[in-house]
Amino acid sequence: MAVETRAEKTSPLREVLETRQYELNMGPQHPATHGVYRAVLQLDGERVLAMESVLGYLHRGIEKWAEYRTWTQATPIFDRLDYVGAVLNGHGYVGAVEKLLGVEVPRRAQYIRVVLGELQRIANHLLWLGTHALDVGAMSMLFYPMREREVILDLFEAMLGQRLLPNAYPIGGVRFDFPKGWEPVCRRFLAAFPGRVDDYEGLLTGNRIWRQRTIGVGVISAKDAIALSLSGPTLRGSGVNFDVRKAIPYSSYGDFEFEVPLGKNGDVFDRYLCRVREMRQSARIIQQALDGMPEGELRGKVGKIIRPPVGEAYYTVEAAKGQLGYYIVSDGGEKPWRVHVKSPSFVNLQGIETMSRGNLIADVVAIIGSLDIVLGEVDR
Amino acid sequence: MSRLARSAGNRGSTPREAKRAMTYEVLLNTVGWPLAKIVVLLAAVLTVVAYIGWFERRLLGLFQSRLGPNRVGPLGLLQPVADGLKLFLKEDIVPLNARPFLFKLAPVFAFFPAFLGFAVVSWALPWATPSGRHHGFVVADVDLGILLVLAVSSLGIFGIILGGWSSGSKYPLMGSLRSASQMLAYEIPLTLSVIAVILLGGSFRLSDIVAAQQKLGAYFILPGLLAFGVYLISAVAETNRVPFDLPEGESEIIGFHTEYSGMRFGFFFVAEYANMVLISVIAASLFLGGYDLPGVDDAALYAAHPNLASALGVFAFAAKSALFAYFYVWIRATFPRYRYDQLLRIGWVVLLPIALANVALVALLKLWLLR
Amino acid sequence: MAFLWILLAAFIAACALGVVLSRSPITSAVSLLAGFLGVGILYLCLRAEFVAAAQVLVYAGGIMVLYLIGVMFTDSEALRLTRQAHFQAWPAFFLVLALFLWMGHRLYRSEFTAEPPVLRVAVAAGADQEASAKTALAERAGLAKESNPRQVSVALFRDFLYPFEAASVLLTVAVLGGVFLAKKEV
């Protein structure tokens, strides 16, 4: 201590040579932020002391946009919230309108929605897995999941006509039945899929580099996760058993047997494991849904022009990223009076500051990857 | 030229002519042949370096269930040409914040050391001409061949450090910091693993090391297995490749060459591949017997058909080096990237003690078993 | 050869001046690097290839990297603006001048012979050892033809083993001291 005070007095260079923090803008143009997300990092060397998220670079005003369209016309735009999980987004909105209308969706339509939704969940997780692994440096892992995702997208194209933003469901049911030859292809995919997931796990789960990069990184406790109202695999990675499909079963999810994978420590590795296991469970659900597919109508009794009664409704689904909720208000007209989206990516992103404090820059990249954010949904 | 040829023909007719012939002879030996060798070697190495990029991208594609570049020319073989053309035609940008002199100097610093090391590599047994002369397949067969490679390759880091610093941007600066500490951490294990081989071979000269392996009847990968492992890992780290590609770390900090464009970036790019080739070539000659033909008595073959042995030796050498290049690509296709602190821990805490212990081990081995 | 030497010497001297006179620390460091490389080439000209390689490997490749990192991570713009230690400049100048004159004097007075010091010591000690020293010398002459690294190793591990080991002990102590100091600050 004495030495230091003397140095303070004598050295004129002290101010120049002092160790200082510095600020680093990560994004909005940065390969690891998965879009136009910007993080302002306070760094000591490579260690993150504090972090601030700056959002809004991809704000398109989707909620406001919907107010200027009719209830039906608004369906395609919600695909564009989370553009890698479009079918699930559409399901949420359509479900909310159906709830407000009081329409009963036929069981076959519900099952088809389950099949397509779980396929979309797998596709989303595959894309997440590829990009997350690429962020951490595993290059081949970008391409192997993409290969399987391509099969799912092909299935979507055959079924819904589009690969990415299919505008899957009309209000009240589904638009088309499965085309001829669709189901065998899907079953073939489901049969091959677990083996492919084994391959991904063989490349990552046991790999010591992957484990060192992810275990103990970006930890968030269950208490913090609940306090920040995280949801989806990000929440379940911390060991909180909350899945909308189990908690508030919608679209006949109660008929299927599946497990909700849980993590323990709430680190990047647990979130990774949750998602990978979720893919296996999703495949299981699709199998069950295809096996027990009921016959019947595809669409409930919905008029050509949709005018929900005056009132409000909140409908929530388990989207790929977490709990996706739609709060809609109708004034009895042809157009929504208000549509509010509770988007999982936006909420999950809140956790990033807690997770990355004290970690290195490379960990921040891994953490952003493990949150599975899509900026279209964050900024809406 | 014609006068020189004539003078060489009428050797010794007059003292003046004889002197001129001698001068010609000396010039040919000190400047002519080395220069010719340098030109040929440089052309060969540049071609290989260009195509190693194609090789890597193709192979990575095959590893990843896709095809890789296959549009330019048959099998995409003209891809390097297209890439080079693209880099040359791109705009050369010097950022406002940069220090222009160092910014422009840095790629050169990275580029030249990468090629200097090839000078001491002995590619095959000497080539015999009909006139009875023997031309070694090496540009400079100096005493301390491998040491020179290490010394020169340690200079390549200045290109990275200066390039990162002079860009005047934070990401390249971090890249160059990472690179510097990584190079320092892995240079020592690399050198120590090479020292183990030098102990086994008893010389710094690469041709002597190959000869020692031929004499021993086994490649040094067997007695120097540990050294081989250490060399392999630290060589990957020294060339900044996956899983130690932190200085680039394209998803984290983009790399020390973030601000570079056009051919200046191309210099870094080429230097990286040249380093990869160099390190493969050195590994092949240190651990896999270089130009030794496996399963063939090289000395007998050389005595019978010297030129056949030489030519086959070059091919054997190339095949062995390609094995290492394949290995690097394979690793790149498989592994994630280490983190900065983990990387340094591996270098200092794991590799360095192993390499040190290995030197002692090999010394004992040499004392007792291989006298 | 002499021409090359003059060229190199001028280059090294210029680099050294650049180190001292430059205001920007990074320029100083780069000129120091250039100076190291120049000295390395000088060694090469003297047929001391091993020393040249060691010079490049250790000084240019290792130590300069550390210097550069140190310099890079200080705020060099601020450092450039602060006038450092100007009150020491004149005393230092005279001190260095005196040292230079003294060294020049010593160099001028000393006579250069081809005989290595070992032989002269032996001659001074007596005729008895002269013979053994001469055989050693003959051996060395044989070595000189043989290889450069061998000469260095003979010098280090046979002729000057104790100074060499003493130096290594010194370096170890210095490393320990450095670690100790660094630990204290953290």
Add this chain to the structure above:
Amino acid sequence: MNAIGRFLQMVTFPELLKGMAITTKYLAKPKVTESYPDARPVLPYRTKGRLHVEIETCISCRMCEKACPEGCIRVYPPPKEVFKTDKRPAEFYLNQEHCLHCGLCVDPCPTGSIHHSQEFELAVVHYDDLLFDKETLPYDLDQKRFRWNLLENVPVKK
């Protein structure tokens, strides 16, 4: 024993070798890349590509215009006296640039005159090339022979 096992695992790195075996496995397998311009993809029937309109069967009901969320369709019915005999629109504008490919205009069409084609190469040199009127509207010769079965979304021979 456990410690020894872990040590062995540490020095022999079986998991890294397993990963390398997986990449090698895919090295030998057939590739999934489609060499696109050379090999044209076969698209499923439901693919929502560029909008095609059959002006001949259109009855100018303007349902598609009302359904479109982006307002990229404009239909101008013919004058009343003509409409009695010939219901084909006087002008039909389609702004493909704003099209979401959502298919909402296809659903309500009573005659199946507007539908998505399998044409997916929508790149043009200039924006204006994406604005169509009655004369320039893309028109699917192959699909002209079919009527559109709305419920099944399968082609039916006329």
